[in-house]
Amino acid sequence: MNTLFLSLSFILAGGLVALLLSRYFTLMKLAAIVTISAGCLIGLSSSLFRLFGSSTAATASWDWMHIFILSFKLDSVSAFFLIPIFVVSPLAVLYSFHYMNNKEKSLRTAVNYFFFAILVASMVLVVLAANIITFALAWEIMSLSSYFLVVYDYQVKANRRAGYLYFIFAQGGAMFLFAAFALIYSYTASFDFVGLAAMPDSVKLIVFLLILTCCGSKAGVMPLHIWLPYAHPAAPSHVSAIMSGVMIKVGIYGIVRFYLLLAPTSVLFGQIIIALGIISGILGVVYAIGKHDIKRLLAYHSVENIGIIMMGLGVGMLGMATGNKTMAAFGFAGGLLHVFNHSLFKSLLFLGAGALIQQTGTAMIDQLGGLMKKMPLTGRSFLVGSISISGLPPFNGFISEFLIYYGAFHGLTPYGVSFFPSALVIISLALIGGLAAACFSKVVGIVFLGEPRNDSYARASEAGMLMVLPQLVLAAACLVIGIWPHYFVQASFQAIPLVADFETTQFMPLMTNIARTAALFLFLFIIIEALRRFLYRGKEITRSGTWGCGFTQPTVRMQYTGTSYADTMTDFFRPFVRIHKKYSGIDKIFPGQTTYSSHVQDIFEIGLNSLVVQPVLYVIGKLRWIQHGNIQLYIGYIIVTIIVLLLFF
Numbered sequence: 008m009n010t011l012f013l014s015l016s017f018i019l020a021g022g023l024v025a026l027l028l029s030r031y032f033t034l035m036k037l038a039a040i041v042t043i044s045a046g047c048l049i050g051l052s053s054s055l056f057r058l059f060g061s062s063t064a065a066t067a068s069w070d071w072m073h074i075f076i077l078s079f080k081l082d083s084v085s086a087f088f089l090i091p092i093f094v095v096s097p098l099a100v101l102y103s104f105h106y107m108n109n110k111e112k113s114l115r116t117a118v119n120y121f122f123f124a125i126l127v128a129s130m131v132l133v134v135l136a137a138n139i140i141t142f143a144l145a146w147e148i149m150s151l152s153s154y155f156l157v158v159y160d161y162q163v164k165a166n167r168r169a170g171y172l173y174f175i176f177a178q179g180g181a182m183f184l185f186a187a188f189a190l191i192y193s194y195t196a197s198f199d200f201v202g203l204a205a206m207p208d209s210v211k212l213i214v215f216l217l218i219l220t221c222c223g224s225k226a227g228v229m230p231l232h233i234w235l236p237y238a239h240p241a242a243p244s245h246v247s248a249i250m251s252g253v254m255i256k257v258g259i260y261g262i263v264r265f266y267l268l269l270a271p272t273s274v275l276f277g278q279i280i281i282a283l284g285i286i287s288g289i290l291g292v293v294y295a296i297g298k299h300d301i302k303r304l305l306a307y308h309s310v311e312n313i314g315i316i317m318m319g320l321g322v323g324m325l326g327m328a329t330g331n332k333t334m335a336a337f338g339f340a341g342g343l344l345h346v347f348n349h350s351l352f353k354s355l356l357f358l359g360a361g362a363l364i365q366q367t368g369t370a371m372i373d374q375l376g377g378l379m380k381k382m383p384l385t386g387r388s389f390l391v392g393s394i395s396i397s398g399l400p401p402f403n404g405f406i407s408e409f410l411i412y413y414g415a416f417h418g419l420t421p422y423g424v425s426f427f428p429s430a431l432v433i434i435s436l437a438l439i440g441g442l443a444a445a446c447f448s449k450v451v452g453i454v455f456l457g458e459p460r461n462d463s464y465a466r467a468s469e470a471g472m473l474m475v476l477p478q479l480v481l482a483a484a485c486l487v488i489g490i491w492p493h494y495f496v497q498a499s500f501q502a503i504p505l506v507a508d509f510e511t512t513q514f515m516p517l518m519t520n521i522a523r524t525a526a527l528f529l530f531l532f533i534i535i536e537a538l539r540r541f542l543y544r545g546k547e548i549t550r551s552g553t554w555g556c557g558f559t560q561p562t563v564r565m566q567y568t569g570t571s572y573a574d575t576m577t578d579f580f581r582p583f584v585r586i587h588k589k590y591s592g593i594d595k596i597f598p599g600q601t602t603y604s605s606h607v608q609d610i611f612e613i614g615l616n617s618l619v620v621q622p623v624l625y626v627i628g629k630l631r632w633i634q635h636g637n638i639q640l641y642i643g644y645i646i647v648t649i650i651v652l653l654l655f656f
Contacts, residue, residue, distance in 0.1 A: 017046025022124025029117035091350035105471030187217035226258030244361020252354035277325030288314025297607030341410030401525030403488035
């Protein structure tokens with residue numbers, strides 16, 4: 008535990024150093040990056056030792072202001088969730104060296120490093136929190152620090168709006184967290200996380216639903232996801248990588264932690280989680296297909312993958328409630344491994360998107376093209392992330408989804424309460440995987456293949472080496488887990504105490520065969536590529552245009568767009584997807600210029616606006632007469648309030 012506090016000291020020192028050296032732009036960035044990265048590496052070593060070495064939980068506590076006790080605990084669950092924090096954070100901060108290259112924003116950049124360090128430290132503290140006060144305090148610090156990171160480019164109105172929306176959801180979720188803690192304290196009379204399992208079952212369900220609302224909002228579970236597609240495009244790309252790759256997993260940690268503390272026996276808990284996971288997974292990827300902004304598309308894929316994680320956890324909870332330990336073990340293991348896998352490939356994709364935006368000046372997919380030739384390392388890394396997030400072998404996304412499949416298939420017991428939810432999970436995972444592959448074939452095909460759609464984008468070049476290196480490391484990690492998954496699968500089994508003693512000897516040979524198949528596939532790919540290069544060595548290779556479909560002078564405007572590619576798929580999911588189309592039509596033999604555009608709207612955002620936002624604004628508008636600027640009446644309000652309170656209390 009002392010090692011972890013040492014790592015936090017380094018991380019926070021990195022943020023302070025950035026502020027102190029804000030006048031020296033390059034030195035400031037170097038000092039912050041080195042110090043924060045050193046702290047993360049120290050924390051990573053401590054977390055790995057706890058997960059694979061020590062079997063006892065480490066604890067620590069501090070007296071805060073002689074009023075409250077701040078308690079911390081490092082167990083297997085905490086250690087597992089700390090690993091993605093300490094892996095992704097140093098890569099993201101390294102990426103920022105070339106990404107944040109505007110010397111005119113030196114002070115703002117220093118402030119960004121400061122809040123970045125606070126965000127990383129607060130996420131660690133949330134995962135280590137062992138009582139109500141510590142958890143609530145760290146949770147609020149995490150929400151506030153991430154808000155300041157989102158509004159980095161505060162001069163842009165859309166970014167300010169995104170920050171406000173995120174702040175509202177963060178603080179609204181915190182209200183449900185405080186309500187859950189108040190209910191817990193009323194039954195346990197203690198700030199410690201003890202006695203929760205002894206509460207009545209009805210109270211456990213209420214507490215879990217309150218926690219689920221708070222943590223689900225942070226994780227981006229539908230319908231509490233609305234802030235994600237606004238906050239991620241507004242934030243700098245290395246911040247988007249941290250928020251999507253790591254921070255939303257802290258919400259998942261909260262759900263897992265309080266489920267373990269409550270130790271419920273009802274199947275309703277697992278059924279609720281599975282239902283939310285299916286909705287988030289399917290609709291998340293459907294909305295992603297229809298988006299034109301690459302960072303907004305990736306944000307909806309975060310919702311999709313949170314849905315996959317929730318399905319895995321739901322399968323695990325249902326297995327525990329029904330006494331099906333195989334189902335429980337593989338459900339939890341698959342969900343937790345997907346937490347780690349998603350932190351890798353989603354961070355990779357956001358870092359790749361940031362490099363694209365920096366080099367081309369746009370985030371609109373339909374305005375890009377042919378960038379694989381201009382940015383080969385970024386393009387190939389992005390391709391690895393795309394295959395991984397689609398759940399295809401031989402990369403890591405396939406491994407974690409396979410574990411969830413395996414657990415769900417073990418829930419298909421005839422006449423059992425787990426049969427229908429397990430069948431829905433299997434069908435949903437298959438549908439999500441197909442749609443994700445379709446979505447990223449759109450992104451890779453339009454952005455990296457074909458020809459540039461604008462001359463200015465044709466001048467793009469590879470990003471700075473310190474932006475490319477983190478992408479290569481993450482891409483390599485995705486491949487390593489896909490080919491050698493044994494240690495990572497074992498770690499996911501060991502993370503949950505409920506199934507830590509589950510015997511995996513019968514499953515590991517299957518995992519070995521999968522790994523060997525993936526390695527064989529990769530080996531054949533390398534052999535074929537090497538053979539191709541050898542056979543074409545010294546031969547003259549000519550280049551010519553592809554078949555123009557009868558057009559003698561084809562132009563880049565004749566290439567497929569993301570809109571045309573996705574149109575059929577988004578249309579299929581109506582009325583869950585609201586689509587607005589504008590088409591001028593062709594009504595002449597020799598038509599003039601024709602325009603077509605489509606915009607996909609989130610039905611949950613529409614519902615929130617019409618059912619909550621507009622009524623609240625209407626009521627507030629009717630109450631504006633109370634605030635009229637008359638100081639005497641304001642004093643009168645205070646006096647009347649005090650009198651009323653005295654009469655009642």
